[in-house]
Amino acid sequence: MPDMDFYKSLKRKADTKMLLLVADGIGGLPQTPGGKTELETASTPNLDRLAREGICGLLDPVSPGITPGSGPSHLALFGYDPITCNVGRGLLGALGVAFPIQHGDVAARINFCTVDAQGRVTDRRAGRIPTEKNRELIAKMRTVTVQGAEVFLETEKEHRAVVVFRGQDLYDALNDTDPQVTGEKPHDVKAADPKSEKLAKIVREWLGKIAKVLANDHPANMILLRGFARYEKFVTMDELHGITCGAIATYPMYRGVAKLVGMDVIDCGSEPEDEVEALKKSFDTFDFFYVHYKKIDSRGEDGDFAAKVKEIEHFDAIVAPIRQLAWDVIAVTCDHSTPAVLKAHSWHPCPLILWSKYERADGCERFGETECALKGGLGRLPSTALMPLILANAMRLEKFGA
């Protein structure tokens, strides 16, 4: 894949509208070998029409066989190399709670846990304390200060929270303190490189104070830290491709990833129909829209094949009003597959429709994984190839070379 400077050099302005519609986890697997996937089982007249009129294919989020988290899988769809641009869990946690992260901040995820009198972990999730209790403890912890860094704390939910360290020269090569098993003490924080020593010292001091503050809050009488990650400013989609981007998503995590690449987040309610309304209202404001549909993935994670089928049909229903807008290019795909039979993200490539008046015909009569694989004219491409294809179809890439 060419590098960012290459794409930057080809930026071209055009008066065209582009849509990337991410049906999170829509790719799936049959319940029994040889059967139909969730998408192939669902009745999807609007997607099928789009597939017939457009060109189809398959996208590999990272590379064949690799199951991605939502961070890398979205970055790949946005055209960023998901391996070199990978962001740590801590950062995704901070973005997920919409924390206003700054260049140089280091974030980590917190799990409240229970420790015994000898400091050994007896429950890595502190009995999944209620979110309300979590907020109470976080408020107490905010009173703790350390030299060398400001510390910000935000509740996620139940036993999970996020910490952000802000200061000069803080780096993130720090191990997790979570021992991953009960009966052991939390690991000490150590730096894996010299430039991370400063933050290691700060975190050790801070954890010592936190242990005292939480001492009487059994079962949540200690915390574990995971996924230290430094935020370094990303090249924005506008810098990279010269496009203004609006993001519509009902979950904070996806708004966070969109912000990471410089998109403007458009306010919307919590239902798919709210997303359509938000899209209509802001249609004139941006060149490119990223719209995220969450619940298909959730039903896949639940392992509920039938419910995932139903959610795909709900998704199909919102495609009709979305198509009424004056698009030049529409791409429909997922960030990763979430087969109900696996109850988890998977490595299977993502079905894709690319709709524009400048693509060739293919053999796809409907939208489905096997149809995309066998009759898709685009073939099998890395997810990072999608943005260049969208931009090309929107007449927004200059010719390379003479």
Add this chain to the structure above:
Amino acid sequence: MPDMDFYKSLKRKADTKMLLLVADGIGGLPQTPGGKTELETASTPNLDRLAREGICGLLDPVSPGITPGSGPSHLALFGYDPITCNVGRGLLGALGVAFPIQHGDVAARINFCTVDAQGRVTDRRAGRIPTEKNRELIAKMRTVTVQGAEVFLETEKEHRAVVVFRGQDLYDALNDTDPQVTGEKPHDVKAADPKSEKLAKIVREWLGKIAKVLANDHPANMILLRGFARYEKFVTMDELHGITCGAIATYPMYRGVAKLVGMDVIDCGSEPEDEVEALKKSFDTFDFFYVHYKKIDSRGEDGDFAAKVKEIEHFDAIVAPIRQLAWDVIAVTCDHSTPAVLKAHSWHPCPLILWSKYERADGCERFGETECALKGGLGRLPSTALMPLILANAMRLEKFGA
């Protein structure tokens, strides 16, 4: 893609004949979505037979979504990384007029233009002066000398010409002087890096003298410079693959690109039938032949779908006599697509036939983009993969590793 040293290490001699037949711009688009492309509309019995007997696929000249110029797209077909080996416009101009370029030369393209009494550009093409006038002015300009470089000048046609600067330590990080709009003065030449300062100074001095020489030649009373490009010797096809290469092309630009990679240019007339004759005559002399067919691309650039179809049928007609020669491997493809509906090069992948007795069967019954995409046994590959496939089928690559 493996690097050049990798391929060099696998060179193997064999007594086999290879043909790369480039139907410039043959890839296209339907006139209305879902319809047939130019190639799918044309009657091409000879290509269809070759497609049935060979194996088909699609080639991406640079990467998905990228529209290439003819320089990078040909370099990719010849097996050279089209991004790292990209050559500037000036160099392609010089190669196009068959200038004997040397390592370290810096070339730029010239546009004759009209300037007013204040030096502001009033016509960026000097009213497209006749080529004869261009030659006359170039002859005058050849009398101008500068310290630090030899200057060579060649007419292209109408208002276009080429300049080559030859000297010690000349580098090409210089801006275009073309302001791209009328009403402004030509830009001053500035160096974007320290090592290009020397040439910037030479060019400024030279332009000052040129302005005086042309002062009374209204409308062509000044020149604009674009696309400064330094020539650094390419690894040749012979060094890389141990093959002797003959190039047959009716347009100077393609002969130029072939020379860049060390091919011998075979004399021929201006018609496709002349190319066939030249190929027959030189068949015993080379291992590998690159034959370029131009006019399909020209009709695509014209936006004339029907004329492009007709030109494809003309191309098909010359395939029959070409096949009568004793080839071991034949590849037919284009350097890039040129859909009539876009009147320009495009990003769409190139249809490919690879014919040899050592390839597997696929489902292609005829030569067409959708047929290659859906039934092509080679799938979708970067153009740089073609040369290794040709060489392999010609038994000219050693096994890698034990």
